[in-house]
Amino acid sequence: MSEAPTVIRPDHEVLIVGAGFGGIAAAIELREAGIHDFVLMDKHDGIGGTWYVNTYPGIAVDIPAVFYSLSRMPFTSSSRFFPPGHEIQQYIERVVDAYGLRRRIRLSTTVDGARWDETDHLWRVTVNGGEEVTARYVIGALGLLEVAKLPDIPGIDTFAGHKVHTARWDHDYDYDGKRIAIIGTGATALQLIPELAKVASHLTVFQRTPIWLAPKPDFRIDWGLDKVLSGVQPVRAAVRGAIASGIDMGLIGGVLSLRRMPKVMPYVTKAGGALYKLWLRDPELAEKLTPTYAPGCKRPSMSNEYFSTFKQKDRVALITEKIVRITEHGVLTADGVEHEIDVLVCATGFRVGERGFAPAFHIYGETGEELGDFWHEHHYHAYQGVSVPNWPNMFMVGCGPNSIIPSSILVTIENTAAHARRAIVETRRRGATKVDVNRPAYDDWAKFCTERTEGSMWVTAPCAGSNTYYVNYQGELAIRPTTGLNQWWGNRHFPFRHYTFSTRLGQTPVPTGVSATVGVSEVVEPRPPATRLPRKAT
Known part of the structure; x- marks a missing residue:
């Protein structure tokens, strides 16, 4: 009589890398889907990502507050039509508390690398120079303005x-x-x-x-207009809709x-x-x-x-x-x-679209290939800006290739976070432990983006010398060549036939207390609050 295979339960069902807007939006989507066994990790000692580390004088957003906010929660504290950076950071803090996410955030935790374990259908993630954390799914929410770029000037x-x-x-x-x-x-x-x-x-x-x-x-709006734009839902929805439509x-x-x-x-x-x-x-x-x-x-x-x-x-x-x-x-x-x-x-910006910095750590997929090497050989693409074949159970939120549209970054973040949620929920509903985008779907999407942008001004003479981060180091346009409405629909209604779902023998597909039929039931949260680690000396 053969022995039953050993069942490995990961430390967390979902590990989210990054506690900026992308990670927070992904966490909210998971909670709305009834998925509670997740952790957000961030290398900084505070939440907010770009808005936490960028605090230089004069920093402000160039999108109106009513549109530079998550659709689920209004921006209720803006003093100006284009709010300054510290008000964005305060808004992020309120969102985290409103959705009870703070206890799920592990700060001062640097992700050094990740490797897919095909035997147990989980990710083995190395953090802080040696500690291993396992997760069924990994969501990368690193943002684009992540790695500061110093000028390459002698002396x-x-x-x-x-x-x-x-x-x-x-x-x-x-x-x-x-x-x-x-x-x-x-x-x-x-x-x-x-x-x-x-x-x-x-x-x-x-x-x-x-x-x-x-x-x-720009103008001050704290004389009452801010309350109308944020507190009156029909007005807020109408203004957001008008901006998005324009x-x-x-x-x-x-x-x-x-x-x-x-x-x-x-x-x-x-x-x-x-x-x-x-x-x-x-x-x-x-x-x-x-x-x-x-x-x-x-x-x-x-x-x-x-x-x-x-x-x-x-x-x-x-x-x-x-x-x-x-x-x-x-x-x-x-x-x-x-x-x-x-x-x-x-004021020399960030390493955007450069080899070795997207992401800034190594991720080894099912075949043992490193993600940056794959992109270098096969060009920089991701299905709907979210998934790459042979990197199963991994999703990118707001930072994947061909994901950004020239609008509020929060639009892209919420759309791609919805994609990750939908794929994970469907995987659980099927009782599966692995989901991987099909190579034909990925190739078709890459071909669509390449053909749509070929010959555009960004990759031809009109933009020569602009040093735009819209174009990556391979000379290809890295943005999504569609409208926001197309992005919204594509990430929420992609065909499930574009993914392959599978279960490893002996695996427990869903955590205790979660229905394998619908995948949205409440669970007893099994883990204690995340520990805030001391900030490393610099």
Whole structure:
């Protein structure tokens, strides 16, 4: 008589990597589905992801608060139409408490790698340099703005003054009256530069690539409008619907004209340059600040103070000469000038779409292949932006290739989180322990995205030199070439035939107390509250 196979029960049914908006949205979806045995892990000592680590002066969202919020919970504390960063962080904290997620979050926990165990149909995840945690499913909610990118400039380690990256802002340092230099003029810098100009004795801005921007229609709403937008559900729904519809109408025109846009964008670029000249009323500044690439190559930005900051020529200098190296006391440019400074600020963004940083740790699938190596060989795709074949029981929320649409990132996050929930619930309903997207479905989706974006302006001449993170290191467009409505439908109504469901002999497919028929019953939560680990010294 043969012995019964040993049944391995994982530590958690679902492990969510990341406690920012993506991880929180995924956790809410699981709880709404009656799945309670999950844990969120985050390498930081607080929740919020991007909004927890980015706290530089002037940080704010460029999406109205009524739309930059989860559909299940209104933003009830915004003081402005475009809320500042600390209000976004406060909103995230309230969402976590409203859904009882705090006890499910394990902070100061760095995921080092993950490996699929085909024998037991579970993931073996290594954290904090050696501890192993097992889970039936893994949801990656790492976000895109995750790994800070320092400039690759000779001598940067020799600078004797104070050096800081915008994603690790030092609030203990006194910037008042200092000679400050900032490298970078992207979306972060355009918020930070006006604030630094207010405190610096002199501000030097080193620009490699100028940015297209528009006036920001921002205003205070804490006089009652915030209560109407957040507290009156019909009004909130109508405003969100109007914003989403307006964005989708623009996307429809853009998607339908992807191959025609390269022909018309040179004229749009010239028109944008003419508007810059009218706005700036300074030919020298206009020449420096006007991009040569087309509007729309990068995510559109808004500011009411950025341009006017450079008009303070006695205190603010815009340098477009190439940086040769960083010296002990300043920055040396190609014209031979050494710009002496006290503080060096790196507003140089994040490693988005680069090999080895998407994700920033190794994930070995069913065949033993590493995910980054697979993408390098077969190009950067994921079915509906969520799943990759041979990486079973793994889903990406808000950070997968071909998942982002030019809208609120929370739209993508909620849509892809709904995809992960639907796949997991169906796996449990079937009494299965493994779900894997079929290769034909994955290939068809990849082909659709590639063919739809081939010849678009982002990968042709109009966007040359834009350094846009819409295009990955392989030169392919990494965004989803559809409307938000298409994304919503595709992630909530994908055919189950696009996945393969299976059960390993001897496995217990669902935890005790959960119906294998519907997969949405309440369970007795088997695990104690997550422990908040002490923050590591830096």
